[in-house]
Amino acid sequence: MPPDHSRLKRPRLGEATGNGLKRELGLFSLSCIVVADMIGAGALTLGGFLLVELRNPLLMMILWLIGGMGAYCGAICYGQLGAVYPQAGGEYTFLSKLFHPLPGFLSGWISFFIGFSAPIAASALAIVEYLTRAFPSILGFDIAPGSVAGALLKKIYAIAIIIIFTMVHLRGVRFGSRVQNGLTVFKITGIILFAAAGFAFGKGNLGHLFQGSELSLDFAQCKSIGLSFLWIMFAYSGWNASAYIGSEVRTPKHNLPRSLMLGTAVVMALYLALNLLYVYAIPGSDVSGTVAIAGLAAEKLFGRSLEQIISVFIAIALFSSLSALILLGPRVYFAMARDGLFFRFAAQVHPRSQVPSKSILFQGAIAAAMVLVGTFDQLLTYLGFALGLFPIMAVMGLFKLKRRRLLPNPTIGVALAAGLFITVSILMLAFSFLERPRESMVAIATLLLGIPLYFFVFQRKRKQSQAKENS
Numbered sequence: 001m002p003p004d005h006s007r008l009k010r011p012r013l014g015e016a017t018g019n020g021l022k023r024e025l026g027l028f029s030l031s032c033i034v035v036a037d038m039i040g041a042g043a044l045t046l047g048g049f050l051l052v053e054l055r056n057p058l059l060m061m062i063l064w065l066i067g068g069m070g071a072y073c074g075a076i077c078y079g080q081l082g083a084v085y086p087q088a089g090g091e092y093t094f095l096s097k098l099f100h101p102l103p104g105f106l107s108g109w110i111s112f113f114i115g116f117s118a119p120i121a122a123s124a125l126a127i128v129e130y131l132t133r134a135f136p137s138i139l140g141f142d143i144a145p146g147s148v149a150g151a152l153l154k155k156i157y158a159i160a161i162i163i164i165f166t167m168v169h170l171r172g173v174r175f176g177s178r179v180q181n182g183l184t185v186f187k188i189t190g191i192i193l194f195a196a197a198g199f200a201f202g203k204g205n206l207g208h209l210f211q212g213s214e215l216s217l218d219f220a221q222c223k224s225i226g227l228s229f230l231w232i233m234f235a236y237s238g239w240n241a242s243a244y245i246g247s248e249v250r251t252p253k254h255n256l257p258r259s260l261m262l263g264t265a266v267v268m269a270l271y272l273a274l275n276l277l278y279v280y281a282i283p284g285s286d287v288s289g290t291v292a293i294a295g296l297a298a299e300k301l302f303g304r305s306l307e308q309i310i311s312v313f314i315a316i317a318l319f320s321s322l323s324a325l326i327l328l329g330p331r332v333y334f335a336m337a338r339d340g341l342f343f344r345f346a347a348q349v350h351p352r353s354q355v356p357s358k359s360i361l362f363q364g365a366i367a368a369a370m371v372l373v374g375t376f377d378q379l380l381t382y383l384g385f386a387l388g389l390f391p392i393m394a395v396m397g398l399f400k401l402k403r404r405r406l407l408p409n410p411t412i413g414v415a416l417a418a419g420l421f422i423t424v425s426i427l428m429l430a431f432s433f434l435e436r437p438r439e440s441m442v443a444i445a446t447l448l449l450g451i452p453l454y455f456f457v458f459q460r461k462r463k464q465s466q467a468k469e470n471s
Contacts, residue, residue, distance in 0.1 A: 023248055027255045027262075029177045030242040032184040034263025036324035037238030038071075039187060039270065039317065045126050046231050047278040048293040053228050056212030057279040063229050064275050068268030070424045071236035073417035075264040077395045079257025082243040083408045084401060086252030089335030090244040091390045098397035101341065102454055107390040108336045109450035114443065116329030117363055119237075121370035123322040124158035127315045131157070133295045134311035159368045165319070165326050166364035172353035173248055176327055183320035188270070190313045194298075195273040202301030204280035211283065226431015233388065233428060235271070238321075239264040240391065244328045253408065277301075330359030341454070389447070392425045 025033075050060050081094050089096075089104075092111070096104030132139055132154065139150050169176040198204065215221070242249065242259045249255055274294075281297040298310035330346070334356035337347035343362075350357040398418050401407045407414070433440040 023250045023252075025173070025177060025242075025245065025249050025255075027259055029181055030245075030249060030255055030259035031263045031266075032181045033177070033245070033324050033327065034238060034241045034259055035188065035267055036180055036184040036320040037241040037328065038236060038263065038267040039191070039238075039321060045129075045293060046235050047275055048296070050228050050231060051279075051282075053224050054212070056215065057209050058212060059215065059225070060228070061209070061272070061276060061279070063225070063232050064271055066424070067229060067232040067236050068264075068271060070233065070421055071239040072261065072264050072268060073421040073424075074391060074395065075239045075260035076257075076414060076417040077398055077421060078240045078243050078391075079260045080398060080401075080407055080409060080414060081394060082256035082260070083253045084406055086249060086256060087335065089332050090240060091394050092332050092335055094243075094394045094397060095390065096339070098400055099393070101339070102451075103390070103393060105336065105341045105454045106447060106450045107394075108332050108342065109453070110390065110447055111329065111332045112342075112363070112366070114446065116325050116332070117366040118370055120162060120322055120325045120329075120363070120367035121158070123318050123325065124161045124367070124371055125154070127161055127318045127322070128154045128157045130295060130311045130315040130318070134308045134315070155371050158371045161319075161322065162326075162364055162367050162371070165323050166360055168323065169326050169330075169360055170350070170353060170355065170357055172355055173327075176323070176355075180320065180323050180327065183316070183323060187317040187320045188266070190317060191270050191274060194294075194310060194313070195270075195277050198277045198281060198297070198301045202277075202281060204277075204301055205283075206280055208279050208281075208283055209276075223431055223435035226428060227435040229428045229431070230388070233425075236264075236267070238324070239267075241324065241328055245331050248331075326360065326363065329363050330356045333359040333363070388425055388429050392422055395421050 047060075050063075051057060054060050054063075085093050085097055087093050089108070090111070092104045092108040094104075095107055138157070139153055168179055239260060241263070242256055278293055278297045281300040282293075294314045295307050295311040299307035302310075333342050333346040334349075336342035337344060337359070346356065346359040346362065348358050349355065395418050398407065398414065402410050402415070
């Protein structure tokens with residue numbers, strides 16, 4: 001009987017993947033990363049902006065439901081892509097292998113500035129907003145919260161938070177994932193308890209759901225819906241999180257798809273409960289577009305004393321999202337640098353912790369710079385438009401894999417999920433561009449800037465490196 005080599009093909013705990021990274025992560029850790037990356041600044045801060053923009057709580061809840069269905073369709077599609085290409089990099093890897101290195105490079109270029117560094121900055125700023133709401137004295141008793149000095153001190157606190165979590169993930173993926181898992185379990189438990197206590201004991205009214213303005217569906221309202229849906233899809237971004245760390249996943253063909261779908265389903269349920277609680281707690285007349293809407297909802301439900309506790313919880317919950325972003329982003333730059341399409345230092349793996357340490361540090365520095373120059377709502381729209389472009393192209397690649405008969409699960413359900421995701425995403429981008437052309441054009445300009453960089457810098461270096469290897 002011939003020897004059974006099947007065990008040799010299955011990645012074991014801690015087994016190297018050939019690029020210096022190890023397969024350390026199982027289904028639970030992967031699902032926690034998906035949940036942590038999704039439940040961040042968007043879900044815990046967007047409700048106030050959405051209610052002001054839409055002026056209709058029921059419409060907002062419908063958009064959250066549609067957004068969740070779109071994210072779940074995306075998770076189904078990325079599960080298929082991740083099973084075919086179980087490597088670090090996410091869209092960079094998918095697009096480079098399915099189409100051409102250029103779109104792969106551009107997705108990584110956008111990820112560096114917009115996919116990870118900007119959300120890290122936004123999450124850090126949101127954490128500080130909640131902490132200062134709970135403890136105004138941390139700004140100093142003689143500093144007004146809205147003053148220039150108060151705004152600067154908030155930015156300093158946000159940068160300090162980024163530095164702390166950057167140090168955590170420099171210690172290694174196993175240590176970082178344990179911190180991540182603990183924060184994520186705390187976050188999920190807290191959100192469930194907050195929602196359950198709010199509906200059971202809080203002072204609210206479900207009648208608030210029907211207090212909005214009438215739907216006219218004219219061009220102006222369609223643009224508002226498009227912008228709001230863009231923000232909602234930003235809140236759902238992260239449904240593809242575990243695809244970025246495919247090189248560190250055990251049995252990726254099974255664990256990647258399951259983690260994406262499980263994590264997205266959990267988040268969709270939590271988002272609907274949380275936003276319904278906001279509407280239940282806050283009358284439409286009291287919504288002012290505040291960032292710390294969960295704190296405002298807690299004050300309406302339970303009074304000022306419990307609002308302080310809820311604000312602290314939300315700040316800690318946001319640590320989980322920020323931590324996931326700091327973990328994921330450097331794996332994209334690592335994959336690009338190994339292919340000669342990013343700065344060479346980004347491919348270096350620390351010999352002891354076995355993480356792309358210089359990528360982690362570089363990302364932390366860029367995120368800190370974004371804290372200094374940007375505000376939360378500016379970062380939000382800039383983020384949403386740019387992040388919507390490349391997942392559409394990656395999901396289109398499924399049809400190419402299907403023609404090649406490479407899909408692990410080529411069912412009609414996968415094709416329908418891909419079609420729905422592509423359609424919804426294109427409509428979202430079109431309406432959001434019409435509503436916020438300035439921020440959208442900045443995102444497009446960032447993307448276009450990567451084209452000459454690819455041809456005149458990185459591609460030339462790549463060819464020179466290949467010529468040296470062949471000589």
